[in-house]
Amino acid sequence: MLMFQQILEHGEITKEQRDNVSFSNHYDAVILGGGTAGSIAAICLAKKGRNVLIVEKQNFLGGVHSGAMFHYYQGSPGGIYEEYDAQIEQQKKQYRLPEVFGSHPLMRMYVYEQELEDTNCQISFDSALAGIYTDGRTIAGIQYLTPFGLKEASGDYFIDASAEAVLCRIAGSAKKSGREFDGLSQPFSNVRQFFEKDTCRITFDNIDAGYVRQELPEEYTGHIIASLNNPVYSKWQKDQITMGMSPLLGVREGFTIDGIRQLCMDQVIQDKELTEPLFFSSANIDNHVKDMAFESQTLCDWVVGLSMWSTLVSVPIDKEVMIPKALDNVIAAGRILSLDHDMASHTRMMRDCQKSGEAAATVVEEALCLGLPLQDVPYQALKEKLTQTGCLSLENHYVLRDNPPPGRERISHFDLTMEQIRKGMLSDSPGFAMLAAWKMRITESLKSWLTEDNINMQVNSALVLALCEDDSGFSVLIDTAQRRDCYLPQTSKSYNSLRGISAVYALGRLHNAKASEPLLRMLQQNETLINDKVHFDKFIGHLQDYRFQYVSHLVRALLTIADYHPDLCRSIYQGIDEIVMAPEFTVSSTLKSNPDCLHDMTGSLRSYIQWRKNKGERKL
């Protein structure tokens, strides 16, 4: 057997041939990471009598669910995890533990440990993966560092539930997730745990506190310490007793596996159904950024064009999204599935991570029974087993679900007739009608609605036409942008896009040369934006957020026009540079839920401009 040892050191993988490797311990399944997903996977396999090893960096099971956020936020119901949630609640009473907003973290650790106590599962706490042994398309074994020294173990199958795809990275089967422009992942949150006197319970709050590369230990630790000094913590309420900061940051995105197939937001929006789902993930598409202008067109269409930020989306997750394409005996669980950056902001909720743990364990169990590579495990058996536990349920596939602001009635169906689209476009919550109009490409009706004596109808029709790349509503959009229309639609619970900003974005989508002059004039007037009357919400929590939104979207729109009109490139670049590259020019923005802490965005904006210019030049 020709075997290679692979080690990841300072971001580089080294590979050396090894002869006569022998392992002292062999496991049916080795699980990297006993966190939210890995602990459920381990319990599922161990309870089937399988011989399992968990390699866990912390000294407890459950990951963020035990160490930071105790309460669920979105994700779809059903699955084996609900059984353990019920046990946690039951046993909490027995031990006279205090009320917690969500599940008691210590009890979660304890229940998981009890479930594994009399099984063939070994847990190696305070341990980290050091290297792997590969044999062609399979991983034969791992080398891992423990408090008792370096150890080695072999396995039939491996589940990478490490939240950083550490196993797949060393195997060369993972990539850094992040947006195309600068590779930046979503912001992280830090979590404060406190006792709330009013409700007599332990709870937590979290604020976005910056960006971190979790795979770099010094940077990660540095951010935990630095985040304690965030000004938001000087405003702690008197009726709260702080118990401490979480030892884990709320990191939303890092590495993802290089899967057989990548799940992209484009497919999701176009309702491209998959035939073999293992479970459905459920959440809104929320990447927490305020520099939305630097994100993908697909995400901007959704959030800026349609104001669909809070709309819940159910997404089928199949085996191909969970299995690295270059490996036969590895499956991923948790937030490292094969997702594009946009979908990485969706498929990361704790319920869904737990379900992915169960799904991964079920695939491994079937593979162990049949002796097959993971990708060859037949779907029917998986479907039956996952349906039995509730992990897979068609009831969870609602496709889209309205998540309205307080006081607005929930819209229940989206398969709209022409009359319903028309009615929706006239309403304060036009997003779903606009989405339907966009998908159905009803451009003739939209054009006729442009002439109606109703501002909602005119602007919403013009926005949808722009998404269809039809410039019939061009003059409506120019007018909406120039008067900086401050109307805020109510499609989403929050994070709706001001109509003036949506119009600027839509003008970029149209890339009509005639828009370059008025948009450049608006950019020149950027200082006057701070005199506007602004309705603050979560997205625009500070006047500088408002200015940054306009400036960044104006720049994006202008650069898109330049991409399509080489004759205008020079004048547009010059116009932007005169303003944004001027030494006195600055822009800043806050992060979500942290409106008092301004971050300088000047450098990011300038880098974005340079990146777009380079990209435009390559295209030419």
Place this chain on the structure above:
Amino acid sequence: MPRAVIHDFPTGGYYILEMPVDTEMTYPQLRKQALELFSYTRTDSSDLLLKAADRICVRGRQSSVISDSNGFILCSCLSEDLLHAMERGEQFWRDYLC
């Protein structure tokens, strides 16, 4: 059998579970012990238990386990070293968190 005592500090009291010096316990065993002892040694219904046994501190032959922030402390023996460490920790909590 471990016994529980309460030590008061300026920002609150902490449970310390004293155990023989040579006690060797895994994290799951420590958590189990903490839960069981807390359930019958708790003196006040407002006492809170959120976490236990965050890290093991080893000082010579004396091994101890202390909580990093949340009030439940397990230790093998209540040494002067440990008390000083807790006092230093207390200062940290007061400065940054309280």
